[in-house]
Amino acid sequence: MTEEFASKSAVAIDRAKAEGRAALVGYLPAGxxxxxxxxxxxxxxxxxxxxxxxxxxPYSDPVMDGPVIQAATTEAISNGFRVxxxxxxxxxxxxATDAAVLVMTYWNPVxxxxxxxxxxxxxxxxxxxxxxxxxxxxxAHEWFEASDKYGLDRVFLVAPSSTPERLDMTVKASxxxxxAVSIMGVxxxxxxxxxxxxxxxxxxxxxxxxxxxxxxxVSNPDHVREIAAYADGVIVGTAxxxxxxxxxxxxxxxxxxxxxxxxxxAAAEA
Amino acid sequence: xxxxxxxxxxxxxxxAFLQGGPSLRHASGxxxxxxxxxxxxxxxxAALDEVQDTFEKAKADPEFIAQxxxxxxxxxxxxxxxxxxxxxxxxxxxxRIFLKREDLNHTGSHKINNVLGQALLAKRMGKTRVxxxxxxxxxxxxxxxxxxxxxxxxxVYMGAEDCRRQALNVARMQLLGATVVPVTNGSQTLKDxxxxxxxxxxxxxxxxxxxxxTAAGAHPFPAMVRYFHEVIGEEARSQILEQTGKLxxxxxxxxxxGSNAIGLFHAFLDDASVKIYGFEAGGEGVETGRHAxxxxxxxxxxxxxxxxxxxxxxxxxxxxxxxxxxxxxxPSVGPEHSYLADIGRVTYEAVTDTEAMDAFSLLCRTExxxxxxxxxxxxxxxxxxxxxxxxxxxxxxxxxxxxxLSGRGDKDVETAAAWFNMLDEEGHVKGTxxxxxxxxxxxxxxxxxxxxxxxxxx
Numbered sequence: 001m002t003e004e005f006a007s008k009s010a011v012a013i014d015r016a017k018a019e020g021r022a023a024l025v026g027y028l029p030a031g032x033x034x035x036x037x038x039x040x041x042x043x044x045x046x047x048x049x050x051x052x053x054x055x056x057x058p059y060s061d062p063v064m065d066g067p068v069i070q071a072a073t074t075e076a077i078s079n080g081f082r083v084x085x086x087x088x089x090x091x092x093x094x095x096a097t098d099a100a101v102l103v104m105t106y107w108n109p110v111x112x113x114x115x116x117x118x119x120x121x122x123x124x125x126x127x128x129x130x131x132x133x134x135x136x137x138x139x140a141h142e143w144f145e146a147s148d149k150y151g152l153d154r155v156f157l158v159a160p161s162s163t164p165e166r167l168d169m170t171v172k173a174s175x176x177x178x179x180a181v182s183i184m185g186v187x188x189x190x191x192x193x194x195x196x197x198x199x200x201x202x203x204x205x206x207x208x209x210x211x212x213x214x215x216x217x218v219s220n221p222d223h224v225r226e227i228a229a230y231a232d233g234v235i236v237g238t239a240x241x242x243x244x245x246x247x248x249x250x251x252x253x254x255x256x257x258x259x260x261x262x263x264x265x266a267a268a269e270a
Numbered sequence: 271x272x273x274x275x276x277x278x279x280x281x282x283x284x285x286a287f288l289q290g291g292p293s294l295r296h297a298s299g300x301x302x303x304x305x306x307x308x309x310x311x312x313x314x315x316a317a318l319d320e321v322q323d324t325f326e327k328a329k330a331d332p333e334f335i336a337q338x339x340x341x342x343x344x345x346x347x348x349x350x351x352x353x354x355x356x357x358x359x360x361x362x363x364x365x366r367i368f369l370k371r372e373d374l375n376h377t378g379s380h381k382i383n384n385v386l387g388q389a390l391l392a393k394r395m396g397k398t399r400v401x402x403x404x405x406x407x408x409x410x411x412x413x414x415x416x417x418x419x420x421x422x423x424x425x426v427y428m429g430a431e432d433c434r435r436q437a438l439n440v441a442r443m444q445l446l447g448a449t450v451v452p453v454t455n456g457s458q459t460l461k462d463x464x465x466x467x468x469x470x471x472x473x474x475x476x477x478x479x480x481x482x483x484t485a486a487g488a489h490p491f492p493a494m495v496r497y498f499h500e501v502i503g504e505e506a507r508s509q510i511l512e513q514t515g516k517l518x519x520x521x522x523x524x525x526x527x528g529s530n531a532i533g534l535f536h537a538f539l540d541d542a543s544v545k546i547y548g549f550e551a552g553g554e555g556v557e558t559g560r561h562a563x564x565x566x567x568x569x570x571x572x573x574x575x576x577x578x579x580x581x582x583x584x585x586x587x588x589x590x591x592x593x594x595x596x597x598x599x600x601p602s603v604g605p606e607h608s609y610l611a612d613i614g615r616v617t618y619e620a621v622t623d624t625e626a627m628d629a630f631s632l633l634c635r636t637e638x639x640x641x642x643x644x645x646x647x648x649x650x651x652x653x654x655x656x657x658x659x660x661x662x663x664x665x666x667x668x669x670x671x672x673x674x675l676s677g678r679g680d681k682d683v684e685t686a687a688a689w690f691n692m693l694d695e696e697g698h699v700k701g702t703x704x705x706x707x708x709x710x711x712x713x714x715x716x717x718x719x720x721x722x723x724x725x726x727x728x
Contacts, residue, residue, distance in 0.1 A: 060587040061461065061573060063468040064311050070455065083585040107309055108571045112586030134572075136315060139307050159313040161475065166315060184313055185473040 049260025129153025362656025407439025484527025499533025
């Protein structure tokens with residue numbers, strides 16, 4: 001990983017580490033159910049224990065997302081969400097909290113705005129960087145340039161299926177942290193966390209990743225506790241989106257509080 | 271590429287590019303100029319590598335080539351005929367129009383060429399299950415067919431709107447033992463079926479091959495699907511030489527994702543004298559916004575793993591496409607077509623629903639061939655270019671044009687009957703409800719087979 005400047009994501013993860021725990025990363029889509037409410041929900045995430053916040057850009061063809069997130073992002077688009085609104089959401093949350101705010105996006109909306117322009121506006125809004133589910137380092141030349149220019153984190157994904165060569169290449173290309181996909185599948189809650197997650201994290205660490213966070217299928221404090229024992233961060237998405245859908249901003253805050261109780265690696269050991 | 275180029279610019283573009291340029295054939299990917307690539311989740315990269323590796327090895331394996339040739343000949347019925355459409359030609363300025371009869375292949379379209387190749391690769395990879403997307407149902411039917419033949423489990427994703435438009439093909443797939451999953455996301459058409467197939471693939475990739483049906487998607491699909499369809503152009507080229515003693519003046523095909531087109535075009539790409547035309551679905555007219563003309567009116571973007579021309583809004587959200595033809599109702603196009611468009615080797619134009627249906631009717635009545643509505647776009651295009659190329663010529667019959675008749679129209683009979691006002695208010699073909707006899711036969715019994723088919727869907 002390249003660290004020419006202070007990565008906001010790395011700072012947030014290291015702060016949790018200094019407290020003897022893994023970091024909590026919470027995902028919510030921008031503009032769901034409205035732009036304003038998504039800002040409020042993001043602030044609730046941060047105030048109740050999320051160290052990093054992942055704001056998704058609703059997209060017409062989200063091939064890595066399961067039904068819950070698909071339904072939410074489709075609703076956001078039909079409620080009038082525009083891609084440029086994501087900068088308002090990022091700015092709104094960063095102004096009110098200390099959390100590092102990343103944007104998770106499929107690549108075409110970034111390409112359409114222009115990679116440099118998108119990066120410039122994200123940095124201006126106080127964003128930490130991008131998580132890119134359908135952009136692999138092999139296709140990311142423009143993003144390397146823009147992320148260096150504006151000091152943004154590049155969070156690429158590694159998967160149980162990644163070969164040692166690809167894992168190595170992806171770890172080197174990433175900045176901030178590496179996103180380890182826990183299972184072969186799309187987003188959505190699952191009853192248990194796949195055992196392959198621990199293996200991917202170990203392989204990423206061995207390849208030189210200083211910070212590895214685990215996502216996909218993580219939905220309750222038990223999952224969080226299990227992953228916090230070996231990973232640097234735990235990513236929760238679908239469960240939070242479902243909470244927002246069913247109980248609004250308060251439910252997001254409550255679930256975040258419950259989830260963060262599982263992070264206390266040192267406390268549990270002490 | 272917004273408007274049809276003038277005849278003058280068409281003549282120069284191909285020649286200019288080909289002067290001393292490298293061969294355009296056998297482009298191996300992953301990139302075609304700035305198009306193509308792999309804009310895919312990391313989870314699927316290993317699977318794409320496996321497909322690519324298996325494909326490269328198979329191409330170099332005489333046993334695989336022999337197996338494929340045998341299936342093409344003794345199962346699909348290749349070579350497909352090249353039929354001169356003499357009465358149809360009278361409506362195309364008198365140019366001689368030849369039809370490459372992919373409609374005569376087993377399952378009724380060109381799609382079988384690709385699925386046999388990929389299903390053989392799936393077996394080589396030790397996969398036990400194939401999944402496919404389908405628009406018109408032709409690729410789904412072909413996939414179900416190949417899966418039945420080779421003993422593979424088959425699941426086909428099909429937009430719910432397309433299931434409605436192509437109900438007959440849904441039944442065909444089920445009869446062949448496949449499970450059809452109606453997709454109710456998004457626009458409920460081909461692009462959404464691909465999204466769900468990709469979600470399935472990422473979850474089941476250890477035992478599942480994604481049998482992508484068009485020359486689009488992430489590398490190696492565009493180059494691989496083209497390879498399995500190259501037989502179309504190779505046959506057509508030698509057949510036209512045999513029948514007329516010369517190369518054609520022009521060739522034409524319809525473009526959705528573009529697999530039948532790239533299969534025909536490939537053999538002629540280096541023949542500078544041959545003009546090449548791709549006809550996109552112009553829907554209700556490109557000026558209405560309700561069309562599927564990605565090259566004519568889109569701009570480059572990424573969808574389903576490849577960078578290519580794409581119908582998208584200012585935010586990069588995919589715009590819903592529209593076409594009477596389910597098989598062309600796709601907002602992007604294979605990346606090699608985008609490249610061929612940019613360099614001017616192939617001219618892409620839009621054909622409206624109305625023009626296509628006029629050509630559909632004309633071929634039925636002049637040649638006794640019911641074409642697929644997809645292929646009817648190429649027929650309509652052939653009429654235009656036939657007229658254009660024969661203009662001012664004393665002997666228009668010197669001009670020869672090959673049209674890829676990519677599929678037969680049996681599946682489209684219901685759509686055509688509605689279009690041509692052949693249905694009564696209840697949707698029955700007029701004059702077919704007059705019988706006063708009590709119905710007899712299969713309608714009276716509760717078929718166990720039918721019950722099984724329904725259960726398979728769950």
